[in-house]
Amino acid sequence: MITLSVVVPIRDGERFIADALTSLSRNARGDFEFIIVNDGSVDATGDIIDDFIGELPGLVVIRNPAPVGLADARNTGLSAATGRYVTYMDGDDWLAPGYLARLVEAIDGLGCDFVRVDHVQVEGRKRVVHRAPLARRGTVLAPATPSSPPTCARWWTTRTPGPACTGARWATCCTSPAPCTPPRTGRGSGGCTGRPPRSRWCRWRGCSTGAWCRGR
Structure with a gap:
């Protein structure tokens, strides 16, 4: 049974996709699947993705012959997802080792429908932390509590x-x-x-x- 599906839409991202997939390989687990939607790329993105076949457990590749756009590419990946949980990642992002396992541990431990986390925006040597809207951590919010x-x-x-x-x-x-x-x-x-x-x-x-x- 697949616990987590990670959907990654990408188009013409040859500069970033190797780093993204490498970070996913450091998060791989037997019950995780990684659905990469190559949205009509015309650069080397497809070749780089193919290089990870056999190296990234749970890798699923979907190829759109022509670009359909980010939203539709995400929906294509979502339709193919079989996991109990689903998360998205952009093709120019990367994750710290063990991040996805901690994410699943958190949502299972809290018993809620979804979790939101902080993230770090990287531009060269610059790092900016973007916090989730509410300051509370490790707490399940009541349905009436505004999250934004x-x-x-x-x-x-x-x-x-x-x-x-x-x-x-x-x-x-x-x-x-x-x-x-x-x-x-x-x-x-x-x-x-x-x-x-x-x-x-x-x-x-x-x-x-x-x-x-x-x-x-």
Whole structure:
């Protein structure tokens, strides 16, 4: 029985895929499978993947004759997965030895449906740690506990444009599960045509900070 399926979509990743597969070989286990979806690569990606056949236990290779895109490539891998658990990895990522075993140990020990972990972004010699949204570790959250900040579906002005409005509107972010959309702007009385500085807009490109918009 397969415990964990790791789905790795890749397209034209000859610079990275060897490191990714090497890291998976250091995480291999008899009940793990590694599904590599070669999404129509035209460089040496396919040849490098073939070099790991016989060296990486549990390796499954799916080849798309033409690119279908990242989302569809992931779904292709998901359809082929047979594991009790599934995780994804990008073709330019790598994992520390024993990481996947600890991941399975954590989810089994906690008895939850999924786990989220911190990760390290690497650019050359630069390392940046990205933490999971909540500070608690090793804790199962109640279903009602927000695991991510609210998103914004629409914006509305809380001040009527008028003579006091000299280039920026005050706004508030409303909560909704819908994706964020940028604030609407328009010419109002008194020449109110602008918007507050973008940094004040709760980073509307996703509203990932969870901060409430305060106007300017």
